[in-house]
Amino acid sequence: MSMIDQVYHYMTEHHMIHSGSRILVAVSGGADSMCLLEVLRELQKRLPFEIRALHVHHGLRESAERDLNYVSDFCSKAEIPLKLVRVDAAKYASRNGLSLEEGARSLRYAALEQAATEWDREAAQSNCSTEWDLEPAHSPQTEPCRIAVAHHVEDQAETVLFNLVRGSRLTGVRGMLPVNGRIIRPLLGSRRPQIERFLTEHGIDWCEDETNEDTTYTRNLLRREVIPLLEKINPKACEHLAGTAEEAAETEEFLSEKTQRALRRCRKQTSDSPHGPKDTCHTVLDIPSLLGEPPLLQRRVVYAVIAEAMGTRKDLQSVHVQDVLKVARKAGNGEISLPGGVRAAKVYDELHVIATAAQQASQAMDPPASSAPPQACPPAQARPRRWPESEEEYRWRVLVFDGDMGAVPRIRCTKWFDYDKIGTFPIFRTRREGDRMTLDEEGRSKSIARMMIDEKVPPQERKRIVLPTAGREVLWFPGGRISAAYMVEPTTERVLEITWDSEEQ
Structure with a gap:
């Protein structure tokens, strides 16, 4: 199977592309992104869709100017629309306490x-001739464009190893993931040697x-030293690791x-109502129900409840769940103290997982609520909130919804919305002037x-x-409420589930 056939099969298998798609390609000038761009250009002969390219100059290397010029020349000759962006990754990383890699990626x-x-917005404006008051980027006739990045099998193997270690x-x-929101990874089923061979055959530097x-x-160490050792044991080590990731x-x-x-079966009470006193986050599990679940689900339920109380998965380890x-x-x-100022207490047949608002102030994802502050709670270590x-x-x-309101998730990192009311895919973006959130059924917003100010979000973060x-x-607003305009009701037929992975992989 040719490289083009392989990528086309992978993209269709994962529903990345169809007639009329718009794909923005992240192009660094390296082998992976150049291969991705050329493969997509070849696929335009099979399927009508649009591609554009974007190159980011991070300001970190002297050779970055060479990369920018190469990508610019290639796209010009290939008649591919290109946007060039210059940033100061070092300054951004230093200002935000990030590594250079993290800052550049962000x-x-x-x-x-x-x-x-x-x-x-541009595509929607071309479709909207009369409804000028409609937000262009969300015209029902316009599907959001996808962002294609060039991760391949070896990159997947590095990621799996890094996370395991x-x-x-x-x-x-x-x-x-092959598809994550608007991000797609068409080369995730392809090997690096295939990519270089394809470029050589097509005369592309x-x-x-x-x-x-x-x-x-760390990732370079894995790529240059660890993976070659694994491939001496088995030449298909990367493919096996990528297969494990998919499974x-x-x-x-x-x-x-x-x-x-299982959580719905075990949960007796949770005090996270935004209408109650905002003193604690307090979840109660029925211990006989919890211990009646299979051991794996016991651990996952406890992990979910602790993470909910902490407002993050950072610093939460399996040893805490076992304790x-x-x-x-x-x-x-009995009682035990956990990271982030959370405590778990057994009271007869109930397991109480509690975190006070004072302890959560620097890391909570939702405003805590209800109950008086527990007296035995140790002081939390100050830790910056994150969004x-x-x-x-x-x-x-x-997802299809059967009307069971008890199925609506109450965990902090996953929210459900009435998809049919929204009428389109969500757009993930930073705030803009005029953005609002509906607060109640009366339409107050x-x-x-203002919400960011009320949530005490630092100005530099907003x-x-x-x-x-x-x-x-x-x-x-991750860490706060959801829009009342799109809340799930018993008559809802389809729900949009959004999950925030608060500990980025």
Whole structure:
């Protein structure tokens, strides 16, 4: 099978492309992105769709100017619309306490999202001839464009190994998803040697990033030293790791649903109503029900509840889950302290997981509520709150709804919306002037600017937070409420599920 056939099959299998699609390609000038761009250009002979390219100059290497010029010349000759973006990744990383890699990645995806949103608006304007008051990027006739990035099998293997070494759960073993919101990875089923062979056969040069040789970076160490050793044991080691990631993704999706069902069976009470006193986040599990679940679901339910109380998965390890289960199984009452100022207490047949608002103030994802502050809660270590800064931190899907309101998730990182009311796919972007959120059934609303102030979001953070939106309506402020305009009702037929992966893989 040719490279073009292979990629086309992979893209159609994962529903990445169809007639009329618009694809924005992230092009660095390296072999992977040049291959992706050329393959998509060849596929235009089979299927009518549009492509554009975007190149980000991070200001980190002297050779970056060479890369920019190469991509610019290639796209000009190929008549591919190209947007060039210059950023200062070093300054951004230093200002925000990030590594150079993290800072560059954050700026790169922000530039891609901005360009994609602008293209959506442009496409919608061409479709809207009379309804000028409709937010262009969300015209029902316009499907949001996709952002194509050039990760391949070896990249997937590196990601899986990296996550395994650092002690990730199943969500880390699944690696990178083929489709995640508007992000697509058409080369995720292709090997690096195939990519270089394809470029050589088509007479296409590429740029080499000299920093890829620096093994002080963990991923470079994995790529240059660890993976070659694994391939000495088995030449298909990368393919097997990528296959494991795909199976882990399917398993995680299946188990997530099972976990939610188990959580509903075990949960007796949760005090997270935004209408009650805002003193604590307090979840109560029925211990006999919890211990009646299979051991895997016991651990996942406890993990979900602790993460909900902490407002993040950061610093939450399997040992904490095991310690809570030991308390639940022991005779008599007991109590244990957990990261982030959370505590778990056994009171007869109930397991209470509690975090006070004072302890959550620096890291909570939702405003805590109800109950008096527990007296035995140890002081929390101050830790900066965080919000999503790229679309990649979100996952979303559309589900059929059977009217069971008890099935609506109550966990902090997953929210459901009435998809038919929204009428289009969500757009993940930073705030804009005029953005609002509907607060109640009477239609009262609040500006997102005001909401960020009320949520005590630092001014320097506000422009970086990526929010799910439909027109000028913000669907959800991660760490706060959701829009009342699109809440699920018993008559809802389809739901839009949005999950924030608050610990980025």
